[in-house]
Amino acid sequence: MGAAATPVEPLSWWVAAICFGMCFIGFFLRFAYRRKGRFAETWLRHQYFNENLSPVIRCAPLNLVPTSSVFALWGVVAVLSHLPGNDFTDYGIAILAVLSAIAAAIAVKRHLSGYPDRVKPRWLLDEERKRKISME
Secondary structure (H helix, E strand, O other): OOOOOOOOOOOHHHHHHHHHHHHHHHHOOOOOOOOOHHHHHHHHHHHHHHOOOOOOHHHHHHHHHHHHHHHHHHHHHHOOOOOOHHHHHHHHHHHHHHHHHHHHHHHHHHHHOOOHHHHHHHHHHHHOOOOOOOOO
């Protein structure tokens, strides 16, 4: 029996719902952090300037857009897996998988090389200058 004859089951709908939910939460938190609301004040006070924490945790809000994009692309892949199998859906899933890998690579690159000032909100740059700290 060849690989073409083996039926492939689509991903469950709850996988798409979880992926889109994580994407929504990530984008919501990023915009809340950008506007310096309660989330940003709490994060700044307890995590961002805490030297005992890993940079992954301290700078997590700065990386929410690429990671939320990965979840959005995975959600679309889960939805496309329910369409009838043809070349369009196969190529679409492949393209979305490559795009999600690129978004994940951007998130990892940002983490490893530091966060440039252009991705930081103005209020965070002002706070860093006030404390005379550079997080790059």
